[in-house]
Amino acid sequence: MELRSKVPSGPLAEQWERHRAEIKLVNPANKLKHRIIVVGSGLAGASAAASLAELGYNVSCFCFQDSARRAHSIAAQGGINAAKNYQNDGDSVFRLFYDTVKGGDFRAREANVYRLAQISVNIIDQCVAQGVPFAREYGGLLANRSFGGVQVSRTFYARGQTGQQLLLGAYQALSRQIGLSKVTMYPRSEMLDLVVVDGRARGIIVRDLVSGRVSAHGGDAVVLATGGYSNVYYLSTNAKGCNVTAIWRAHKRGAAFANPCFTQIHPTCIPVTGHHQAKLTLMSESLRNDGRIWVPRRKGDTRSPNEIPDDERDYYLERLYPSYGNLAPRDIASRRAKEVCDEGRGVGPGGHGVYLDFRDAIARLGREVIAERYGNLFEMYQRITAENPFAAPMRIYPAPHYTMGGLWVDYNLMTTIDGLYAIGEANYSDHGANRLGASALMQGLADGYFILPYTIGDYLAQVKLDQLDTAHPAFRRTQAEVSDRVNKLVAAGGRKSVDAFHRELGRLLWDNCGMSRAAAGLQEARDRICVLREEFWRDVYVGGTGEDFNQTLEHAGRVADFLEFAELMCHDALHREESCGCHFREEYQTPEGEAKRDDARFGYVAAWEFAGVGVAPVLHREPLEFATVHPAQRSYT
Amino acid sequence: MKVTLHVWRQAGPAAPGRFVRYDMTDVSPDMSFLEMLDVLNQQLIARREEPIAFDHDCREGICGACGMVINGRPHGPQRATTACQLHMRTFPDGAELWIEPWRARAFPLIKDLVVDRGALDRIVQAGGFITVRTGSAPEANAIPVPKRDADLAMDAAACIGCGACVAACPNASAMLFVAAKVSHLGLLPQGQPERSTRVANLVAQMDAEGFGACTNHGECMAACPKEISIDFIARLNRDYIKAAISHEG
Ligand SMILES: Cc1cc2nc3c(=O)[nH]c(=O)nc-3n(C[C@H](O)[C@H](O)[C@H](O)COP(=O)(O)OP(=O)(O)OC[C@H]3O[C@@H](n4cnc5c(N)ncnc54)[C@H](O)[C@@H]3O)c2cc1C
Ligand code: FES
Numbered sequence: 001m002e003l004r005s006k007v008p009s010g011p012l013a014e015q016w017e018r019h020r021a022e023i024k025l026v027n028p029a030n031k032l033k034h035r036i037i038v039v040g041s042g043l044a045g046a047s048a049a050a051s052l053a054e055l056g057y058n059v060s061c062f063c064f065q066d067s068a069r070r071a072h073s074i075a076a077q078g079g080i081n082a083a084k085n086y087q088n089d090g091d092s093v094f095r096l097f098y099d100t101v102k103g104g105d106f107r108a109r110e111a112n113v114y115r116l117a118q119i120s121v122n123i124i125d126q127c128v129a130q131g132v133p134f135a136r137e138y139g140g141l142l143a144n145r146s147f148g149g150v151q152v153s154r155t156f157y158a159r160g161q162t163g164q165q166l167l168l169g170a171y172q173a174l175s176r177q178i179g180l181s182k183v184t185m186y187p188r189s190e191m192l193d194l195v196v197v198d199g200r201a202r203g204i205i206v207r208d209l210v211s212g213r214v215s216a217h218g219g220d221a222v223v224l225a226t227g228g229y230s231n232v233y234y235l236s237t238n239a240k241g242c243n244v245t246a247i248w249r250a251h252k253r254g255a256a257f258a259n260p261c262f263t264q265i266h267p268t269c270i271p272v273t274g275h276h277q278a279k280l281t282l283m284s285e286s287l288r289n290d291g292r293i294w295v296p297r298r299k300g301d302t303r304s305p306n307e308i309p310d311d312e313r314d315y316y317l318e319r320l321y322p323s324y325g326n327l328a329p330r331d332i333a334s335r336r337a338k339e340v341c342d343e344g345r346g347v348g349p350g351g352h353g354v355y356l357d358f359r360d361a362i363a364r365l366g367r368e369v370i371a372e373r374y375g376n377l378f379e380m381y382q383r384i385t386a387e388n389p390f391a392a393p394m395r396i397y398p399a400p401h402y403t404m405g406g407l408w409v410d411y412n413l414m415t416t417i418d419g420l421y422a423i424g425e426a427n428y429s430d431h432g433a434n435r436l437g438a439s440a441l442m443q444g445l446a447d448g449y450f451i452l453p454y455t456i457g458d459y460l461a462q463v464k465l466d467q468l469d470t471a472h473p474a475f476r477r478t479q480a481e482v483s484d485r486v487n488k489l490v491a492a493g494g495r496k497s498v499d500a501f502h503r504e505l506g507r508l509l510w511d512n513c514g515m516s517r518a519a520a521g522l523q524e525a526r527d528r529i530c531v532l533r534e535e536f537w538r539d540v541y542v543g544g545t546g547e548d549f550n551q552t553l554e555h556a557g558r559v560a561d562f563l564e565f566a567e568l569m570c571h572d573a574l575h576r577e578e579s580c581g582c583h584f585r586e587e588y589q590t591p592e593g594e595a596k597r598d599d600a601r602f603g604y605v606a607a608w609e610f611a612g613v614g615v616a617p618v619l620h621r622e623p624l625e626f627a628t629v630h631p632a633q634r635s636y637t
Numbered sequence: 638m639k640v641t642l643h644v645w646r647q648a649g650p651a652a653p654g655r656f657v658r659y660d661m662t663d664v665s666p667d668m669s670f671l672e673m674l675d676v677l678n679q680q681l682i683a684r685r686e687e688p689i690a691f692d693h694d695c696r697e698g699i700c701g702a703c704g705m706v707i708n709g710r711p712h713g714p715q716r717a718t719t720a721c722q723l724h725m726r727t728f729p730d731g732a733e734l735w736i737e738p739w740r741a742r743a744f745p746l747i748k749d750l751v752v753d754r755g756a757l758d759r760i761v762q763a764g765g766f767i768t769v770r771t772g773s774a775p776e777a778n779a780i781p782v783p784k785r786d787a788d789l790a791m792d793a794a795a796c797i798g799c800g801a802c803v804a805a806c807p808n809a810s811a812m813l814f815v816a817a818k819v820s821h822l823g824l825l826p827q828g829q830p831e832r833s834t835r836v837a838n839l840v841a842q843m844d845a846e847g848f849g850a851c852t853n854h855g856e857c858m859a860a861c862p863k864e865i866s867i868d869f870i871a872r873l874n875r876d877y878i879k880a881a882i883s884h885e886g
Binding site: 065066069074126129131141164168282384497551 | 649665668669673685692699701702747755771777783784787788797821
């Protein structure tokens with residue numbers, strides 16, 4: 001396996017423009033002859049499917065929900081970044097690029113990030129034209145707010161429902177193409193394998209979640225836009241169906257998996273309340289614009305928060321990071337929260353919580369302004385906890401949220417399998433070791449609207465593909481393998497539920513491959529994952545049949561993949577003997593407790609090649625060169 | 638706390654359905670309604686019985702996947718709250734709960750509490766969009782939008798497409814859903830060029846899908862987890878009449 005990043009030569013600011021000018025085009029008549037498979041209908045998938053269809057390609061689009069509109073992008077609250085500099089506060093494409101590279105702790109590819117920053121401005125134009133009702137100022141122009149890790153106001157938002165509105169924009173564009181019969185939409189359909197013919201991605205195997213029918217779908221290229229894998233931790237802010245299945249199966253067929261251990265633990269989530277807990281709820285980072293984070297100075301202080309006077313409170317982020325304060329980047333804010341809780345200063349049941357307090361903001365701006373800004377978030381908090389954030393501070397705790405790791409892609413967003421692309425959260429590309437707030441929506445839409453539709457043409461224009469149909473042996477063989485696996489799961493007559501395995505795996509990872517990691521814990525977790533995986537196949541109970549709507553079976557397939565993937569995550573975390581961004585190895589830290597990178601040894605993207613279940617994967621390195629930004633110890637003080 | 642559930646069980650569209658009783662003990666008031674069903678499903682699985690099928694995904698009240706009628710009310714008794722955001726503390730200890738799927742001709746049943754809401758997607762496909770090709774958009778601030786219009790458009794755009802309005806309506810009408818889409822796009826300058834064709838196409842598709850007519854019961858607004866106002870239905874009616882007249886003229 002060879003990693004060729006295909007980054008164009010020349011000055012950073014001109015690379016994308018030039019690449020686009022040099023890219024091979026498919027002539028309009030030929031576009032009509034191609035079929036492209038897009039798996040996923042989130043921001044990345046829906047925008048790609050719609051744009052490809054507009055260009056003339058035939059598209060088949062798949063999602064596991066009952067409607068394309070329900071992809072998990074819908075849940076994004078806070079906003080989307082763009083270097084419009086509408087606030088005249090000194091923002092620019094370069095600054096957005098710089099913030100993102102630095103925020104990612106210098107583990108992302110400069111060329112990709114620069115392109116992302118350039119495209120960010122087109123995304124806002126596109127979305128406004130589609131009718132996305134972004135927040136506006138009284139003069140009728142677009143409003144902005146700030147997010148963590150930056151000092152300008154460049155985040156566009158639609159109340160607390162930015163992801164919903166952006167997704168509806170993309171979904172509507174997609175719906176238009178479905179109406180025109182350029183896109184065939186397959187909801188309630190799960191991709192369970194990739195079909196590779198002569199080294200090229202030529203199709204997928206899908207299970208219809210209603211009838212249970214397993215079928216093969218062929219095409220000239222396959223695009224995976226299947227989102228992130230935070231649910232490997234069981235409890236996360238992701239929707240219940242989020243999974244690693246599509247990209248994991250692609251990995252097993254030859255796609256390199258990059259930086260799997262880079263997982264973002266988001267600092268502001270509602271703490272766990274009990275064993276019954278099925279998922280965790282994010283409280284948007286935008287709350288940190290006005291909320292102040294603190295814990296009592298004294299350990300075990302059980303007074304109610306409003307009884308604790310100011311001088312007995314520790315506003316630890318403001319103390320440690322005076323210039324960024326409560327808007328310190330996520331990895332740092334999360335780690336510091338864990339630290340104060342580990343010291344015994346955490347609040348709420350079990351001491352797993354810190355306060356996010358609006359008292360001062362309410363006094364300064366008035367209740368109405370706060371209600372206008374965060375009303376729906378406050379209501380959500382109150383619905384879940386039965387506490388009113390206007391009266392007492394919120395309690396928050398970090399939770400798994402986003403995965404920077406994903407399939408390795410080159411500058412064209414192609415994986416190491418020819419004709420297989422990965423976009424959105426499913427690829428590893430732009431966020432390095434830590435993603436800044438409001439940049440995932442930006443990346444998903446950049447990939448789907450503005451990058452992939454061009455770059456895929458470059459491939460299709462140059463490659464000579466044989467006409468294939470799904471009777472081809474490669475399709476039949478892969479389909480048979482998928483059916484066998486489904487049957488094996490249904491037949492498993494063990495004693496333990498799928499859910500129990502998932503919880504156990506999640507706990508193992510949270511404890512050992514979560515906010516802080518150490519060699520011994522990672523080794524142990526890796527061993528225990530192998531044991532758990534064996535136990536799963538021996539002792540799981542699924543029930544029902546494969547020829548029916550069977551949600552336990554869906555879950556079982558996803559957990560089976562998580563059980564293989566989790567081992568790779570630990571392996572990656574173990575091999576990276578440095579701390580960077582979210583990846584905090586206890587052995588490698590500065591005296592102040594910050595992440596200590598080792599650029600000489602680990603200034604690369606780790607792209608892993610599959611070698612078999614339970615077999616050590618093969619490491620390929622893509623060295624990262626920083627020609628424009630000089631990697632320094634990140635400082636937010 | 639303890640609760641008694643009567644859950645609609647139906648193996649498939651052609652199979653007969655019936656309520657099955659389940660007695661639950663040790664329910665935590667902090668559980669969400671769906672977590673309570675998760676716990677029940679785990680118990681059913683342990684007894685080798687088939688778990689209850691229900692749609693859900695985000696569990697944050699935004700994806701619109703979840704939806705069931707609880708004691709006669711779509712999404713249950715709490716104002717502006719989806720089933721996934723409903724918490725058991727809303728109910729008294731010992732409560733008796735009847736849980737059923739959305740019932741509407743345009744939403745065929747799949748299994749237990751799961752129905753097919755594809756009709757709503759097909760309505761959007763018929764014209765619930767602004768035609769704009771990727772890359773052809775003008776600079777975002779070129780057309781100012783009065784804050785009031787943008788806010789009102791956002792109120793309409795908040796619809797999560799769950800179908801509660803249809804389930805609540807005695808006529809199983811999808812009028813609130815359609816009105817929300819028509820208003821969201823019709824309130825913005827970008828949506829003007831297609832305003833009258835849009836409303837005509839959406840209404841035609843709604844009728845073709847077998848949804849009932851709107852006779853102003855207002856149950857839809859009461860059931861809507863996003864509190865979408867029926868004022869938008871009045872707006873739709875105005876647009877519809879205008880479109881009809883201009884087509885004739
Ligand atoms: C609660 C929350 C809040 C967030 N807030 C923000 C924010 O304010 N700003 C920001 O920039 N980012 C935010 N993010 C991150 C951002 O929302 C996501 O990273 C982004 O939306 C992912 O988009 P996507 O298109 O890659 O994937 P998704 O939207 O997750 O879509 C995945 C798609 O793939 C399909 N799929 C998955 N697996 C399969 C399979 N095996 N077969 C078939 N289909 C499959 C799904 O059905 C779905 O259609 C937030 C994330 C969460 C969880
Ligand atoms: S599960 Fe998404 S709205 Fe209830």
